Amino acid sequence: MDRRKFIQGAAVVGAGTALTSFSPMSAVADPKKIKKIKHNPIGVSTYSFWQFNGPKEEVSMEFCIDKAAAMGFDGIELLLVQMSSEENGYLQKLKKQAFHAGLDLMGFSTHQGYVSPEKSSRDENIAKTIHQIELAYKLGIPTMRLNTGRWGTSGSFDELMANKGIESPLEGYTDDDAFVWVIEAIEKCLPVAEKCGVVLGLENHWGLGRTAEGVKRIVDSIASPWLQVTLDTGNFLENREEQIKLLAPQAFLVQAKTYYGGGKWYTLDIDYPKIGQIMRDTNYRGYVSLEFEGNESPETAVPKSLEVLRDSFYYEL
Structure with missing residues (x-):
């Protein structure tokens, strides 16, 4: 009986050893070669649901937050001009709603312009910013989109788009003058x-x-950790990939455009x-909006x- 018990016990131990030592990885010749990846978090701009089509009240921030969450985004970028208020109570309501919906408030898209020979105009835009x-x-929100502004000699925005964003300086001035104004502002x-912990992301937009x-x-020229780049994939109308490569190392946020149904002003592939x-x-691990x-x-x-x-x-881990 002792010999029989010994043989049965040895069989159980042997089976247990075989089970505990087996791993799907054991079937792989070199487990170190397996690549582990993580997807960048993807956000959506509230602009995507509005596009300046009709009154902004018809496409509220609250509506956009609910839509973004239902569609499976990780975060949402707020377009300031689309917001119905700047009162603190309203801001905290949006923050609360986004948190409850499981969304990061990950970007703030704003407008300003420093391309003006008038110091009073530049000072006004500094205060606005x-x-x-x-x-x-x-x-x-940890990062805010920043614009240089433009000369405004194109007339309408449609005219500016028709000319691929190129416009002439005001008479008597040059782009070099404008670069000085923008940098100083x-x-x-x-x-x-820096005090607020908000990184400014200068966008490749129109103007300078x-x-x-x-x-x-x-x-x-400014060389500050609090000024980086908001890299927009749709605002380079020529040599896109080469220009993206140039800015990619300084990108703090990527804005990615799509044009299903044809673009409002142009369509890019x-x-x-x-x-x-x-x-x-460039080891970019941040948000794509x-x-x-x-x-x-x-x-x-x-x-x-x-x-x-998605x-x-x-990126690889």
């Missing part, structure tokens, strides 16, 4: 940005920021897998856009 930084702080905003070289000229690789090459700018309904186009961005933006 400081106020916007303080709003971002109250909302708990942004420098005056940075102490408040139309090209990557223009954005870098400003950011590199953006290779997001390739742009995703550019951002991986969708800006849908097409004519298709956001109800169908925004979820399709989210799928494209597949394109990730």
Whole structure:
């Protein structure tokens, strides 16, 4: 009996050892070669649901937060001009709603312009920007989109778009004059940005920021950790990938445009897998914020856009 019990016990131990030592990894020749990836968090701009089509009251911040959460986004970027109020009670209500919906308030898209020979105009926009930084702080938003402004010699925005964002300086002035104005103005905003913990992201937008070289000229001249780049994939109308590569190392937020149904002003064929690789090459791990700018309904186009961005933006751990 003792011998039989010994044999049975040995069989049980042997089986247990075999079970505990087995792992799916044991079937792989070299487990170290398995790549682990993590997807960049994806947000959506409230602009994607509105696009300046009709009264902003018809596409409220509250509506956009609910839509973004239901569609599966990680965060939401607020467009300031779309907000119905700047009162603190309203701001805290939005922050509470977003938290309960499981969304980060991850970006604040604002407008300002420092391209003016009039010091009073520049000072007014400096004060405006400081106020916007303080709003971002109250909302708990860590980064705010910044514009250089433009000359305004194009007339309408449609005319500016027809000319690919290029416009002439005011008579008697040059772009070099404007770069000095913009740099001096942004420098005056940075102490408040640092105090509030809000990184300013200069966007490759129209005006002096139309090209990557223009954005870098400003950011590199100031050389502050509180001024980085908001990299917009849809605002380079030529040599897109080369210009994105130039700005990618300083990108603090990526804004990604899509154009389902045809664009409002133009339609671009953006290779997001390739742009995703550019951002991986610079070890970008931050947010990608969708800006849908097409004519298709956001109800169908925004979820399709989210799928494209999820597949394109990730990094290896």
